[in-house]
Amino acid sequence: MTLFVPDVSAAYLRDLIVPVGETIGMAAAGMFVAFALGIPIAVAIGTRAPGFRLLVAALSSLRAIPDLTLAILAVVIVGLGPGAGVVALALFYTAMVGRVYADLFLTAERAPLEALRATGASRVAIAAFGLLPLTMSDLLTFGSYAFECAMRASIIVGAVGGGGLGTELVGSLNALAYHRVLTLILVLVALVAIVDRFGALVRRTPRLGLLLVPVGLISLWLNRPGLFSFAHALGVFGGMLPPALRLPEVAALPALIAQTLGMALGGTLLGAVLAFPTSPAAAQRIAPPALALLLRRIFDVARAIPELVWGLVLVVSIGTGPFAGAIALGLHSAGVLGKLYAESFENAPVAPIAALASTGARTLPIVAFGFVPLALGPLVVHTLFRLEWNVRAAAIVGMIGAGGIGQALYQAQQLFFYREMLAYVLVTWGLVALSDWLGERLRLRLGWRFVASG
Amino acid sequence: MLELRGVSVLYTRDARPALAGVTLDVAAGECVALVGPSGGGKTTLLRSINGSVPLAGGSIRVDGVDVSTLRGPTLRRLRTRLAMVAQQHDLVDRLRVYQNVMAGALGRWSTWHALRFLIAPRRHELEEAHAALSSVGVPEKLRSLTSDLSGGQQQRVAIARALVQRPSAILADEPIASLDPLLGEQILRLLCRLARERNIALLCSLHQPELARRYFDRVVTIADGMLAVDGAALRAGGAGPAHVR
Structure with missing residues (x-):
């Protein structure tokens, strides 16, 4: 029960300054690179530069390697510490920012862009005077969302030796210092909340986003890889080739994949089952404002704690295995879906709801006859997208003993079986790429291209 | 009055x-x-x-x-x-017509009754919806998807809902x-x-x-x-x- 009393002694909080700084630094440096590389790539795709389809495919396939898997690779290649975290975050979020911004550019209003092109403007000019202003609000919304994700990811990459709060968290768990674990989780929730607020500020005053430049640059400088480590990295990477699995490992593969997919499915289901009945009460159009606000905060906390951290805590309390993994995914998903479902209800058309209310209907019937059918499209799409995301997350939580492909990958790394490790990375990649592809096709058929998530 | x-x-x-x-x-x-x-x-x-x-x-x-x-x-x-009939677009277009019509009864139904109706409507409830739709001239639309109806038909359904409200x-x-x-x-x-x-x-x-x-x-x-x-x-x-x- 000591878990429920956080360690807030001055000495411990002082000790946290460096890891918190590292975590923020990794996120800032990673996102700085992601924007610096992702935006030009997205502009190239958005203006249909020669070979843009190839770029799209490259981004999609890079995005299919979960961030923590990238972090493990980076730790092996770059070495322990925040440098590895920066590399992993920069790669993952370059792909994410590039891909989503490219989609936004490709679907931007055509007429003003054609007019610009007719003047003989260059790609850069078209971007500066057409693409960016046309899509600015979406760019900012997604950008701040991506930064929030990067902050959570920056915590989890630490769990595999990327430095920062994640490393601290794993250390405290291994030392059975649960009161410190609670402190760390509170710090993490606070950090994500701050990033969320900052994102809202940047959406209102976009110039504030430029703060990312100095912070990102400083952090990049602090974590610059040395020349020696570059040569070392090449050597290590050579040692991973060619990827290979022995026969018993190949035979175990289907079971591992089934475990991972089972965790993703179970976690999504649990998240939906927890979120669906509670989310109407989190919508201000349905519930009293005080109740709605309280539930939103609960969702925020569940959402701020990444799947992996839920997993770390659960593995300690209910033991290892895919069941713990599914619950970890479910708790985080419940927070995400609860927020998104509530927003879908808030966005339901006004007139039919008013008509139902005017018949003197009670609240729950109004929800059942009005809000749910009216918001059904977004509800389904958000859930499908969460399932897609949870395939990634299931591969990640496997690393902390929840089983599946992730656990096999992590064990191979811990035992320095790098060729096996790379083989598992490739399997993970294939699995996620396939689920992404299926999910995207399904969403396009439902007429939905972009979904916010968190 | x-x-x-x-x-x-x-x-x-x-x-x-x-x-x-x-x-x-x-x-x-x-x-x-x-x-x-x-x-x-x-x-x-x-x-x-x-x-x-x-x-x-x-x-x-x-x-x-x-x-x-x-x-x-x-x-x-x-x-x-008091039954309200608005300009338009005040039906829930993803519901079946009979569900929209019987939404007029939500005020006198218990919450449980309302939820049960969505899943398993009783025969007499469907008959009431049918009767209301007959009096506005579109009885054949009972089980149609509301979004498939024209503007005029939708307005008739809205009036049928008002009638069900008694x-x-x-x-x-x-x-x-x-x-x-x-x-x-x-x-x-x-x-x-x-x-x-x-x-x-x-x-x-x-x-x-x-x-x-x-x-x-x-x-x-x-x-x-x-x-x-x-x-x-x-x-x-x-x-x-x-x-x-």
């Missing part, structure tokens, strides 16, 4: 009252049209009867019950007796504004016929004074939040205040 006495409404940010001392009666089975310029107070008047707009002065009685004193559950119970009064806010003229006249004729047959007070805001005069028992004009002319009063030879009866 509806009794409005000196009804005033102030929207806080507006210096000019939205309604200034409106007095009006609508008897059971009587069809009254409300005409006047946009922003003149037609919608506010209808919404105030429903208890959706707080009154700054005066009183509104529905079947003798003072609306402004009601809150929460009692207001909800009153609303079951109201004392129907408050219709520009019910034909988004329909073509021919369809619009059909809908007006239908509304007035049903109101007379079933002894329902009908108060209907309209844009077209000539249609109002053709189909309604009485026409009142509202501008700047005040009633100007009462058709019946004029015909009776009295040029006095709006409230006569």
Whole structure:
């Protein structure tokens, strides 16, 4: 029960300054690179530069390697510490920012862009005077969302030796210092909340986003890889080739994949089952404002704690295995879906709801006859997208003993079986790429291209 | 029936009252049209009867019950007796037609009954929906998806929902504004016929004074939040205040 009393002694909080700084630094440096590389790539795709389809495919396939898997690779290649975290975050979020911004550019209003092109403007000019202003609000919304994700990811990459709060968290768990674990989780929730607020500020005053430049640059400088480590990295990477699995490992593969997919499915289901009945009460159009606000905060906390951290805590309390993994995914998903479902209800058309209310209907019937059918499209799409995301997350939580492909990958790394490790990375990649592809096709058929998530 | 006495409404940010001392009666089975310029107070008047707009002065009685004193559950119970018909787009388009029609019964159903109906409607409930749809002329649409209906058909379904509500009064806010003229006249004729047959007070805001005069028992004009002319009063030879009866 000591878990429920956080360690807030001055000495411990002082000790946290460096890891918190590292975590923020990794996120800032990673996102700085992601924007610096992702935006030009997205502009190239958005203006249909020669070979843009190839770029799209490259981004999609890079995005299919979960961030923590990238972090493990980076730790092996770059070495322990925040440098590895920066590399992993920069790669993952370059792909994410590039891909989503490219989609936004490709679907931007055509007429003003054609007019610009007719003047003989260059790609850069078209971007500066057409693409960016046309899509600015979406760019900012997604950008701040991506930064929030990067902050959570920056915590989890630490769990595999990327430095920062994640490393601290794993250390405290291994030392059975649960009161410190609670402190760390509170710090993490606070950090994500701050990033969320900052994102809202940047959406209102976009110039504030430029703060990312100095912070990102400083952090990049602090974590610059040395020349020696570059040569070392090449050597290590050579040692991973060619990827290979022995026969018993190949035979175990289907079971591992089934475990991972089972965790993703179970976690999504649990998240939906927890979120669906509670989310109407989190919508201000349905519930009293005080109740709605309280539930939103609960969702925020569940959402701020990444799947992996839920997993770390659960593995300690209910033991290892895919069941713990599914619950970890479910708790985080419940927070995400609860927020998104509530927003879908808030966005339901006004007139039919008013008509139902005017018949003197009670609240729950109004929800059942009005809000749910009216918001059904977004509800389904958000859930499908969460399932897609949870395939990634299931591969990640496997690393902390929840089983599946992730656990096999992590064990191979811990035992320095790098060729096996790379083989598992490739399997993970294939699995996620396939689920992404299926999910995207399904969403396009439902007429939905972009979904916010968190 | 509806009794409005000196009804005033102030929207806080507006210096000019939205309604200034409106007095009006609508008897059971009587069809009254409300005409006047946009922003003149037609919608506010209808919404105030429903208890959706707080009154700054005066009183509104529905079947003798003072609306402004009601809150929460009692207001909800009153609303079951007032059916609203809006411009359009006020049906839930993803539901089946019979589900939208029977939504009119939500006010008298328990929450449990409502949820059970969504999953497993009983035969007599479907028959009630069918009967309501027959009286608005689209019985064959019972099980159609609401989004597959045309604008005119949707408005008929909205009226069927109002009938299922078994109201004392129907408050219709520009019910034909988004329909073509021919369809619009059909809908007006239908509304007035049903109101007379079933002894329902009908108060209907309209844009077209000539249609109002053709189909309604009485026409009142509202501008700047005040009633100007009462058709019946004029015909009776009295040029006095709006409230006569």
